[in-house]
Structures are given as structure tokens and as C-alpha cells.
Amino acid sequence: MSWAVEAQDLSKTIDGVQALKDVTLHIPAGAVFGLIGPNGAGKTTLIRLMLGIWQPTAGKVLLFGNRADDPTGIARQGVGYVPDIPNWPNNFRVEDVLKWHRLVYRGWDEHRAGALLEMFRLRRKALFSTLSKGQKMQVSLSCALATHPRLLVLDEPTNGLDPVVRREFLQLLVRQVAEDETTMLFSTHLLEDLQRVADHIGVLFQGRLLLSTALADLWEEARKILVVFRPEAEPDLSQWPEVWRVEQEGRLRVLWVGGSAERVMERIRALEPVYWEAVQPALDDLFVEMMRREGYTYGDLELE
Ligand SMILES: Nc1ncnc2c1ncn2[C@@H]1O[C@H](COP(=O)(O)OP(=O)(O)OP(=O)(O)O)[C@@H](O)[C@H]1O
Missing domain, CATH: 3.30.70 (Alpha-Beta Plaits)
Structure with missing residues (x-):
């Protein structure tokens, strides 16, 4: 099997906090991988290590066989990233965000970016900082998809989106990913999203990977x-x-x-x-049960 992501014995300590502990994870090329876990479980940390934004304290991550933290940035070229809080300088307009991507990514597709912006009815002249959360996500997604990524990584992409936008966003994602045969990894607290789009799931808890499996095998x-x-x-x-x-x-x-x-x-x-x-068991019952076994009480559970 060819792997889009291989994490081996990955650990990360931040300011004395062990955010990830010995995580070994394999994501098959072409998979739609949903990463879940309660607040502070290490999802964002894993994503940052995968993107080479952070260096691991121990272990390594390979993206399609290349080290994620390779200083040449070769692994990152094929990766589209939609962060949980997209952040650009205050004076950036949507067109500046596009320009940045155009300069950085070799595979940039201006036509696709334009079509996506049009579909979302986003104006190029709009100041990025004045957009709603959903619109910021839409700009980030349009840019990420316009790089024709082999791997698309999204950190809580539907967090804070209203139900209609959330559904449209997911539908678009699935369509694009299927068209390009892109591997997708997204973190979420919403089991409903996970069930709707993912074919593989990983469960993080207190920095450890409790489970990584094809959804079909979960039962x-x-x-x-x-x-x-x-x-x-x-x-x-x-x-x-x-x-x-x-x-x-x-x-x-x-x-x-x-x-x-x-x-x-x-x-x-x-x-x-x-x-x-x-x-x-229903998926939510199963997760509640798994978390309970790990000492996490139902009342604290962030899964919906
Ligand atoms: N910059 C940082 N400085 C110090 N500690 C951090 C930092 N980033 C993360 N951590 C710690 O690492 C652990 C994992 O955090 P992380 O953000 O990866 O969790 P998460 O699963 O993404 O949580 P959430 O669902 O709340 O977004 C937490 O204990 C967090 O406090």
C-alpha cells in the first residue's frame, strides 16, 4: 500500500507539556481521514508536525515518502492546508491571499481559484480581516484546492459554520477530493461530519493515538x-x-x-x-465508551 502520511514514534513536548506521545500512524494515499479527540488531545500538534511547521521532539513524519520537515520544503509543495483560524495581515485583501499562494505554490491554478471564489460569491477586493468566519474558511479552502494538492489538511474546517454552509462546504470538499484523488485529513469534534465524509478515522486522547482504522473496520x-x-x-x-x-x-x-x-x-x-x-453500537456511543475506558467522563466529552 502507498502511504500519504507515515508518522513514526512521533512525540512533541511544548513548554514541558507532552502534547504528543509516541504516535505511529499510517494514512493510505486517497483516504479521507478524520481525526477526532477531545480538547487538548493533540490534533493541532499532529497537524503542525505533519506540515513541518513544528519539529518533533522525537520521531518523524513522511509525506509521500519525503520528510515533512525537509528544509527544502519539497514535502510541503504537494500539501494544501486550511488552518483552524486563517490569519493574514490586516491590510490583506482576498486577492493578496491568492497572490501569496500563486508565488509559493508551483501547482497554482488561477482558473480554479477564480471559479471557487465565484462559487462562494467572494469578492477579490474584500479585506480578508472583515470576512465572516465561514467566508475566511471559503477563501482558505479555495486557495488550498487551487494548488491541486496531493494531500489536503484541514484543522476543524467546519467549526463555527452554520449548518447550511457546513453541509455545502463538506459536499464541495468531497467532490473536489474525489475529482483529484486527493488524500484528505481533517480534524473535527463533529461525529456527524466524520460519518458523512471520512473513510478512515484516528482517535487521539491525551497525546496518544487510541485508534486508527478504516471506518468499515471500526465495528x-x-x-x-x-x-x-x-x-x-x-x-x-x-x-x-x-x-x-x-x-x-x-x-x-x-x-x-x-x-x-x-x-x-x-x-x-x-x-x-x-x-x-x-x-x-452507534458511532457516538462507541466513542463515549472508548473515552470512558480511558478515564474521560461523558460530561466532559466534546463529541456531538
Ligand atoms: N503553543 C503552545 N504552547 C504550550 N502548550 C501548547 C501549545 N500548543 C499546544 N499546547 C498544548 O499541547 C496539548 C495539545 O494541544 P493541541 O492544540 O494539539 O490539541 P487539540 O486536540 O488540537 O485541541 P482542540 O480540540 O482544543 O483544538 C495541550 O495540552 C495544549 O495545551
């Missing part, structure tokens, strides 16, 4: 089993290592099972329960 990570045991055959579920947690509603037990659920299902079958059923 193998955890299963919910509903079961009613016969009163005389009630097992001691605390002795079953695969069972993370048990919820009880009357005689119904809801088992959260991690890893291979097959073994648990075999043991349940052997007890000839009154009723049992394995169900796929």
Missing part, C-alpha cells in the same frame, strides 16, 4: 450484546476479560465487548440464554 473494535440469562445460569461477567462494561435493565444485560466478540458470543450461547442479540 470490529467493539460490539454491544444484549442478553437475558436464565436465572440459574447467571455468569459472573466480571470474570470475562473481553467485557468492558455491563449495563443492567431489569433482567436484560447490555454488554460492551472489545476486540473479538466471537469468544464472548460462544460463551453466551453455551449458557443457553433466554434471549441474546449482538448489535452494532
Whole structure:
């Protein structure tokens, strides 16, 4: 498999805070990778290391085989970046932002930039600092897409956008990415966005990568089993290592099972329960459960 991003044993300490700890991550070329995790989990740090904006304390990142922090900037040429807070000098107009990209990126496509600006109804003469948050995002995205990136990186792209703009923004992203076969990585707190566009996900928590998987394989990570045991055959579920947690509603037990659920299902079958059923948890339930296992309480969870 060819990798767009390879992070190996990546760590970053900032002012004594270990923002990332031994992160090893592989993103396949062509993937749409959604990165989630609560506030302070290390998402922006990982993105900055991937873009070569920051140097890792340990480990390395390769973008299509080139080191992200290569001083020649070769790895960055193929990367479009949409930051969470796009920032340009106060006197910059939209046309100045375009000009900057034109000068920096070899693959700059003036026609595409113009078409995107027109689609978003953005005026070239508008002062960037006076645009709304959504419009700033649209300018940044137009510029990033006009470089025809092999890899497009977006830091919380839909944060603060109203639902209509958010949906349009995501639709446009998916269309463009599919057209160019671009690899895309975006961080988000919104599981709805993630489910709508991503085909791979990574979960960061307190600087560690808890999980990185194809969305289609995610359901193998955890299963919910509903079961009613016969009163005389009630097992001691605390002795079953695969069972993370048990919820009880009357005689119904809801088992959260991690890893291979097959073994648990075999043991349940052997007890000839009154009723049992394995169900796929909803994505948000699954994340809440994973975070809970890592000691993060539901009330603090930033996932919507
Ligand atoms: N410039 C900095 N100086 C000091 N500490 C920092 C700096 N940038 C990040 N950190 C710390 O690194 C950790 C990871 O922060 P990061 O911004 O990567 O998290 P995040 O997952 O992007 O969070 P959020 O969802 O809130 O944007 C946090 O503990 C944060 O306080």
C-alpha cells in the first residue's frame, strides 16, 4: 500500500507539556481521514508536525515518502492546508491571499481559484480581516484546492459554520477530493461530519493515538450484546476479560465487548440464554465508551 502520511514514534513536548506521545500512524494515499479527540488531545500538534511547521521532539513524519520537515520544503509543495483560524495581515485583501499562494505554490491554478471564489460569491477586493468566519474558511479552502494538492489538511474546517454552509462546504470538499484523488485529513469534534465524509478515522486522547482504522473496520473494535440469562445460569461477567462494561435493565444485560466478540458470543450461547442479540453500537456511543475506558467522563466529552 502507498502511504500519504507515515508518522513514526512521533512525540512533541511544548513548554514541558507532552502534547504528543509516541504516535505511529499510517494514512493510505486517497483516504479521507478524520481525526477526532477531545480538547487538548493533540490534533493541532499532529497537524503542525505533519506540515513541518513544528519539529518533533522525537520521531518523524513522511509525506509521500519525503520528510515533512525537509528544509527544502519539497514535502510541503504537494500539501494544501486550511488552518483552524486563517490569519493574514490586516491590510490583506482576498486577492493578496491568492497572490501569496500563486508565488509559493508551483501547482497554482488561477482558473480554479477564480471559479471557487465565484462559487462562494467572494469578492477579490474584500479585506480578508472583515470576512465572516465561514467566508475566511471559503477563501482558505479555495486557495488550498487551487494548488491541486496531493494531500489536503484541514484543522476543524467546519467549526463555527452554520449548518447550511457546513453541509455545502463538506459536499464541495468531497467532490473536489474525489475529482483529484486527493488524500484528505481533517480534524473535527463533529461525529456527524466524520460519518458523512471520512473513510478512515484516528482517535487521539491525551497525546496518544487510541485508534486508527478504516471506518468499515471500526465495528470490529467493539460490539454491544444484549442478553437475558436464565436465572440459574447467571455468569459472573466480571470474570470475562473481553467485557468492558455491563449495563443492567431489569433482567436484560447490555454488554460492551472489545476486540473479538466471537469468544464472548460462544460463551453466551453455551449458557443457553433466554434471549441474546449482538448489535452494532452507534458511532457516538462507541466513542463515549472508548473515552470512558480511558478515564474521560461523558460530561466532559466534546463529541456531538
Ligand atoms: N503553543 C503552545 N504552547 C504550550 N502548550 C501548547 C501549545 N500548543 C499546544 N499546547 C498544548 O499541547 C496539548 C495539545 O494541544 P493541541 O492544540 O494539539 O490539541 P487539540 O486536540 O488540537 O485541541 P482542540 O480540540 O482544543 O483544538 C495541550 O495540552 C495544549 O495545551
